[in-house]
Amino acid sequence: MNAPQTAPQTERHGVFIGNRMEDPASGAYLPVVAPAEGVAFAEVAAGNADDVDRAVKAGRHALEAGAWGRMAAFERGRLLTRLGIAIADHAEELALIEARDTGKPMKQARADMVATARYFEFYGGAADKVHGETIPFLPGHFVSTERVPHGVTGHVIPWNYPAQMFGRTVAPALAMGNACIVKPAEDACLTPLRLAELAAEAGFPEGAIAVVPGLGEHAGSALSSHPDIDFISFTGSPEVGTLIQTAAAKNHIGCTLELGGKSPHILFADADLETAVGVIASTMVQNAGQTCSAGSRVLVERAIYDRVVEALASRFSALTAGTPDMDLDLGPVINATQKNRIEGFLQRADSAGVPVLARGRIADGVPAEGFFVAPAIFGPVPRDSELAMQEVFGPVLSVLSFDDEGDAVRLANGTSYGLMAAVWSLDGNRALRVARAIKAGQVYINAFGAGGGIELPFGGMKKSGHGREKGFAALHDMSTLRTVIHKHL
Ligand code: NAD
Numbered sequence: 001m002n003a004p005q006t007a008p009q010t011e012r013h014g015v016f017i018g019n020r021m022e023d024p025a026s027g028a029y030l031p032v033v034a035p036a037e038g039v040a041f042a043e044v045a046a047g048n049a050d051d052v053d054r055a056v057k058a059g060r061h062a063l064e065a066g067a068w069g070r071m072a073a074f075e076r077g078r079l080l081t082r083l084g085i086a087i088a089d090h091a092e093e094l095a096l097i098e099a100r101d102t103g104k105p106m107k108q109a110r111a112d113m114v115a116t117a118r119y120f121e122f123y124g125g126a127a128d129k130v131h132g133e134t135i136p137f138l139p140g141h142f143v144s145t146e147r148v149p150h151g152v153t154g155h156v157i158p159w160n161y162p163a164q165m166f167g168r169t170v171a172p173a174l175a176m177g178n179a180c181i182v183k184p185a186e187d188a189c190l191t192p193l194r195l196a197e198l199a200a201e202a203g204f205p206e207g208a209i210a211v212v213p214g215l216g217e218h219a220g221s222a223l224s225s226h227p228d229i230d231f232i233s234f235t236g237s238p239e240v241g242t243l244i245q246t247a248a249a250k251n252h253i254g255c256t257l258e259l260g261g262k263s264p265h266i267l268f269a270d271a272d273l274e275t276a277v278g279v280i281a282s283t284m285v286q287n288a289g290q291t292c293s294a295g296s297r298v299l300v301e302r303a304i305y306d307r308v309v310e311a312l313a314s315r316f317s318a319l320t321a322g323t324p325d326m327d328l329d330l331g332p333v334i335n336a337t338q339k340n341r342i343e344g345f346l347q348r349a350d351s352a353g354v355p356v357l358a359r360g361r362i363a364d365g366v367p368a369e370g371f372f373v374a375p376a377i378f379g380p381v382p383r384d385s386e387l388a389m390q391e392v393f394g395p396v397l398s399v400l401s402f403d404d405e406g407d408a409v410r411l412a413n414g415t416s417y418g419l420m421a422a423v424w425s426l427d428g429n430r431a432l433r434v435a436r437a438i439k440a441g442q443v444y445i446n447a448f449g450a451g452g453g454i455e456l457p458f459g460g461m462k463k464s465g466h467g468r469e470k471g472f473a474a475l476h477d478m479s480t481l482r483t484v485i486h487k488h489l
Helices: 049-064 073-089 093-100 106-126 162-175 190-202 215-224 237-252 273-289 300-316 336-352 404-411 428-437 473-477
Strands: 015-017 018-023 027-034 039-045 141-149 152-157 179-183 208-212 229-234 254-258 264-267 297-301 354-361 377-378 395-401 420-424 442-445 479-487
Touching: 015 190, 027 093, 039 190, 049 141, 049 152, 049 179, 049 208, 049 215, 073 106, 073 162, 073 190, 093 162, 093 190, 106 162, 106 473, 141 208, 141 229, 152 162, 152 215, 152 428, 162 190, 162 229, 162 473, 179 215, 190 208, 190 273, 208 473, 215 229, 229 237, 237 254, 264 273, 264 404, 273 300, 273 395, 297 300, 297 404, 300 354, 300 377, 300 473, 336 395, 395 404, 404 428, 428 442, 473 479
Parallel strands: 152 179, 152 229, 179 208, 229 254, 264 297, 264 420, 297 395, 377 395, 420 442
Antiparallel strands: 015 018, 015 208, 027 039, 141 479, 354 377
16 A cells, blocks of 8 residues: 555645756746745745746757657656656645645545546547548648647646646647746646656656746746747636637737636526536535636526526535645635625626525634635526626626526527536427537536536637647647658659
8 A cells, every 4th residue: 555645734736847847947936825825935936938948948958859759659658657647646745735735525635636637648548549631632742640749738727626637738739749848837847757756757858847936927928938849738827828828929920819808607497407506516516616617607597597596505504615635625725816806796796686596605713814605595596697707706696587598598608618518408409409509618518617628628719719739639639740742753
């Protein structure tokens, strides 16, 4: 049996470049705050443009002169698989780090590590299975295509699922042979740094992976505008997404953006309500509602509105927020800004007279300085209100009613977002018809998984962004196409 794994207590974390943890160029560090405690327990490097530049040069060298650029696809796949196994072997250590850094319950942190390992396992197996085509052309010619890496890729990731986001964006990029530079969110850098160390131990050559923590306006901006990166992948807020896409446009490179959502559940009167209500409540408070694909709007056919509201309110009133080791329904939110932002939504809804159907509670004995928010469910929510239209990114659910199928589709498509949706109906024809009328990158029927499986292409339509992660689709976005036209002589 492995020795018990524990989370380190107080320490300093640098920048990870060239398979080494180094001090940042500025010598400056940022506090690492535990959201459940509201106090700092470690420090992390305040990386800047000099660190980013070192990381880009190391990546370029790895591709053009180092072992990484010469490695066969099956060997890259083997390294990814080895890293997946290392993550599984260190799952408890990683979960403890993630839970302290983000506040999430241990069961959630453990599930996140299972998913993180799966990304490397899936893309490890896929690395040597991406094929090109031959294309009929003029007589005397042979034409083939091959997928090749972009080169040095930037990955700006958010704080809600730092380990999973690292796996989601980096694993397919590495599988295709890119050299990856990750800028984790200032509120959650610890698991990305530890994962990069594990990658080095698994045998990834120098320069294949770098992690440069730091403020968005320093390290993030320097990475997204660096003249020698070839592609950028971003997950986070629409505002920063605009900055990233502008930087990519000025650099004439491609980017993928995943910018969140206001994903609807559509409940028809013939739905399996018992299943639907349980799934809706539990997935809404997963990660304290800080999930881009949270199903935060419930659209209910008018005939069953009262029954659904009663069942959801009863579930919500039983939900409890606590510390990671209490392992309850949800943890705190990430920081004081996020807590204030969510409470602003709650206060404005209250002032506007939107009925609160139920509130969950905060467990006795949690630290008073922790960033806890009790879950809340509102309904009926006016169709044009901010609770119906905007992403709260907290444990807040909005319920609305609809008249018929056409009304349901209009309402579901009535926000600027288009990330995910769920249709609940036992009428298969209707469920499929409605699913295909929804403008969203992923639509479930009679189920819902916030974020879904690793195998399933995931990403936005409309203002939720563009590009696809997960599944084989991510391998396409993380590579480009070369067409070779060979004339017989
Ligand atoms: P954010 O968009 O500011 O941060 C995401 C990442 O972008 C972080 O790594 C951050 O350091 C970086 N960043 C910030 N400014 C940058 C810049 N000028 N240039 C380059 N990179 C920069 O998100 P946030 O402030 O942490 O959260 C704000 C809101 O964003 C949340 O309330 C939520 O609505 C949304 N959000 C969405 C997701 C998602 O998965 N779609 C994740 C986190 C946050």
